[in-house]
Amino acid sequence: MASLRRVKVLLVLNLIAVAGFVLFLAKCRPIAVRSGDAFHEIRPRAEATNLSAHSASPIQDAVLKRLSLLEDIVYRQLNGLSKSLGLIEGYGGRGKGGLPATLSPAEEEKAKGPHEKYGYNSYLSEKISLDRSIPDYRPTKCKELKYSKELPQISIIFIFVNEALSVILRSVHSAVNHTPTHLLKEIILVDDNSDEEELKAPLEEYVHKRYPGLVKVVRNQKREGLIRARIEGWKAATGQVTGFFDAHVEFTAGWAEPVLSRIQENRKRVILPSIDNIKQDTFEVQRYENSAHGYSWELWCMYISPPKDWWDAGDPSLPIRTPAMIGCSFVVNRKFFGEIGLLDPGMDVYGGENIELGIKVWLCGGSMEVLPCSRVAHIERKKKPYNSNIGFYTKRNALRVAEVWMDDYKSHVYIAWNLPLEVGPSSPPRLLRTVILVFDRSLPLIR
Incomplete structure (x- = not known):
């Protein structure tokens, strides 16, 4: 060996x-x-x-002949790593270009169990290359824009719990393949205490051999939930900018430069790449229209039309101001994220943190925007397999946001849910709210 x-x-x-x-x-x-x-x-x-x-x-x-030979040898060595896991590398094969992939009738029968388990067709995912290409749905003008070569580096953070190995590794491959080397500080995989054996030694061995020194694996000793797992990823990050993504995404060419450029211009911007859809049954990549991210009185996030001034400008490449975020991907200056208190660690599992962050950023002198020139495709699962009681946690977290941030408007949230709940001690986040609001309003006087 x-x-x-x-x-x-x-x-x-x-x-x-x-x-x-x-x-x-x-x-x-x-x-x-x-x-x-x-x-x-x-x-x-x-x-x-x-x-x-x-x-x-x-x-x-x-x-040049020697170079070509060496490249071929090294590629075969690296490709052997994925073959040992029953996975595929390279740019061809099923699902190439984001087209729908299919299975034979016999394969379809084998896929039923895993599909139900993960909320997407994980059996089909194993037949699709880790390096497949996907469509570039950016507006034409985006492809003509030029960016500084002196952009900040990004730490890409993926959160997973009992995710299909092929889907996690495709997220990693896609990030490496489509992020310029000089801009990619590291990739951090946060395992929120998964049970699956393939997500332990096999995953760790693969990423450390395939991308030595680039990929870190952080393992939670108990199930923390998405929100606190993201905080653990932030603690492990060393890049000037941190990007938080679900571990079932694929990146489009040129996604990173516009994001990092906007944050370099203003460190208080939180940037959301535009989301495209990866169909959970065929892995076809579908274009979603440019949207802002709003929310209902239940504090459930949804796609909404961009503001009128964006439409009036007549330029689909322009950033879109948004009050909140869907939550599957966002990028933020690492220090600024710490200054505003990260996400609320008192929230459990999933939901509400995306609304809370939007409210907090806007109230603290920052801004949040969707960037049409940066696109990330995301699998919308048919169910959330990691918790059977997800509705309880989304409701509890929403009421916690209302208690901390919404003052006289919180009654609307309670009415929308039609059931008061115990939301846990809210004094720490309320104190944080007071501190950051006072500090932000004092900055002009300090300067």
């Missing part, structure tokens, strides 16, 4: 050395090489695949 590891390391070092040499040649101006009475240019790397057809020098041709 140790000798195999050394071979892999040597292969990777060879690959890096040769790649560096080729990049050096690519950066240099074309070099004229005498061959008899003729001169031949050594072309930039962008044309490397056609070098032999354009009379490249024998030395560079040999270097």
Whole structure:
């Protein structure tokens, strides 16, 4: 095992050395090489695949062939990791391009149990590549925008509990494949005390071998729920910016730069990538219309029409101001998130935290916006499999938000739910509310 590891390391070092040499040649101006009475240019790397057809020098041709061979060897080694888990890498196969994937009648029968267990077709997911491409639904103008090369780095945080391994790893692969290397500080997987054996040693071994030094795994010793699990992910993060995502998403090319650019301009912005839908039965990726995220009196989040001034501007690439967030993905400056008290740790499991964060951000001098130039596709499960009493927790958390933040309007929330509940001690978050509001209003005087 140790000798195999050394071979892999040597292969990777060879690959890096040769790649560096080729990049050096690519950066240099074309070099004229005498061959008899003729001169031949050594072309930039962008044309490397056609070098032999354009009379490249024998030395560079040999270097490029060696590079290609080493890439192939390393890829086969890495691809072997997924094969041992019964999964697939590469850009082809079922579901390529976000098209619906299908199963044979015999496979459909095998898929029924796992589908019910996870709330999506996990059996089909195992037949879809971890690296599949998905449609780019960004407005045309977004693809023409240019961004600074000096953007802050992001820590991407995925929360999971008893999720299908293939879906988690596709989220990780997609994040790595579509986030520029210099902007991706790390990926943090927070396991909220899963029971599934494949999410223990097999997951950890895979990510540490496939992405050494890039992926961290944080394990909760007891079930904390989505809200407190996100706080644990934030504690482990070291990037200037933190992005929180469900562990069943796929990213579109160019998703990161517009998000990081908006936060760089104003650290108090909370950015929500636009959400597209991954169908839970076929994994087809469907485009959702540009929307803001609002909420009902039950404090249940929903898609709503963007504000009138956004429509009047006539530019679908512009950010959309939003009062709250759906909750499956949001990106925030790490320090600012800490300054406003993170999420309320007194909330349990799921629900309400997305409304609370929106209220808190807007009241504390920040803003929240949906970004059409950044798109993330998300599986909308047919049920939440991790808790059979999810309605109780969403109701309790909603009433907790009302008690802490809504003052005279909280009665509307109680009426909407038609049942008062014990929401737990609200003094700590109410005190936090007072502190951050006073501090925010004092800043102009301090300055």
